[in-house]
Amino acid sequence: MGQGKVAAIRSDLDIVIARTLARDTAKTLGFGAIDQARIATAVSELARNIFLYAGTGSVTVREVERPGRKGIEIVCEDQGPGIADISVVMQDGYSTSRGMGMGLPGAKRLMDEFDIKSKEGFGTTIMCRKWRT
Amino acid sequence: MESLRIPILKIGDVLIASIQVALHDASAVQFKDDLLQRIYETKARGLIVDLTAVDVVDSFIGRLISDIASMAGLMGTKVVITGLQPAVAITLVELGLELPQVLTALNLEKGLAMLRRQVGESSDGAG
Numbered sequence: 001m002g003q004g005k006v007a008a009i010r011s012d013l014d015i016v017i018a019r020t021l022a023r024d025t026a027k028t029l030g031f032g033a034i035d036q037a038r039i040a041t042a043v044s045e046l047a048r049n050i051f052l053y054a055g056t057g058s059v060t061v062r063e064v065e066r067p068g069r070k071g072i073e074i075v076c077e078d079q080g081p082g083i084a085d086i087s088v089v090m091q092d093g094y095s096t097s098r099g100m101g102m103g104l105p106g107a108k109r110l111m112d113e114f115d116i117k118s119k120e121g122f123g124t125t126i127m128c129r130k131w132r133t
Numbered sequence: 134m135e136s137l138r139i140p141i142l143k144i145g146d147v148l149i150a151s152i153q154v155a156l157h158d159a160s161a162v163q164f165k166d167d168l169l170q171r172i173y174e175t176k177a178r179g180l181i182v183d184l185t186a187v188d189v190v191d192s193f194i195g196r197l198i199s200d201i202a203s204m205a206g207l208m209g210t211k212v213v214i215t216g217l218q219p220a221v222a223i224t225l226v227e228l229g230l231e232l233p234q235v236l237t238a239l240n241l242e243k244g245l246a247m248l249r250r251q252v253g254e255s256s257d258g259a260g
Contacts, residue, residue: 012157012158012159013157015157015158016155016156016157019189019191020155023188023189033219033220034219034220034223034224036188036220037188037189037218037220037221037223037224038220038223038224038227040188040189041189041190041191041224041228044189044191044193045191045192045228048158048191048193092229103192105229106192106227106228106229106230109227109228109229110224110227110228
């Protein structure tokens with residue numbers, strides 16, 4: 001399990017650093033090329049959301065284990081404005097900024113497990129996992 | 134911080150740009166602006182953006198590629214995207230970005246042939 005590795009998000013350069021960390025970790029854990037791309041892309045979407053909406057935050061990448069299964073866990077945290085209605089932002093095509101509205105629902109489709117906790121005025125935490133097949 | 138600049142090469146009336154580095158958002162936007170400026174300066178009739186070395190296309194870059202194709206199209210220049218890796222194609226569709234308006238080809242050679250046909254047809258049509 002372990003503490004994992006943390007990428008701080010403060011600029012658009014850090015989005016690239018976070019997704020590279022996720023891809024490298026996925027590769028080390030034995031994920032294939034397509035899953036590496038899925039994981040890196042999901043992290044890119046989530047890290048960009050932190051940068052666009054909260055300004056700063058962090059992405060933590062760690063190995064997870066379940067009996068008979070190994071996987072990768074990504075936790076994205078920020079102390080930004082939070083999300084008033086999670087069901088709205090999870091709709092395809094919903095966007096308040098420059099994106100295509102694919103960020104959160106797209107990231108969810110690319111991962112196996114996806115969980116958002118958010119409180120308006122306090123921030124957002126997104127946890128997602130992908131299991132090795 | 135100064136953004137990375139992607140070289141844009143000119144061969145005949147076609148521009149070719151191959152992305153070889155991980156683009157962060159600011160350098161991607163710079164790339165789009167540089168491409169449109171070069172199209173204007175060179176009056177290129179076709180543009181190929183080669184993504185052979187790109188291993189992640191997220192919604193931001195996907196949107197940018199779609200924008201480049203639309204904007205260059207408004208200027209009268211055909212755009213072909215070449216060399217999408219299998220993992221990138223799979224991820225784009227799963228993400229929900231199928232880029233239906235963007236012409237694509239398997240590799241640079243096929244992309245160039247596609248552009249020559251497209252540009253050739255339009256010039257015949259214009260007399």
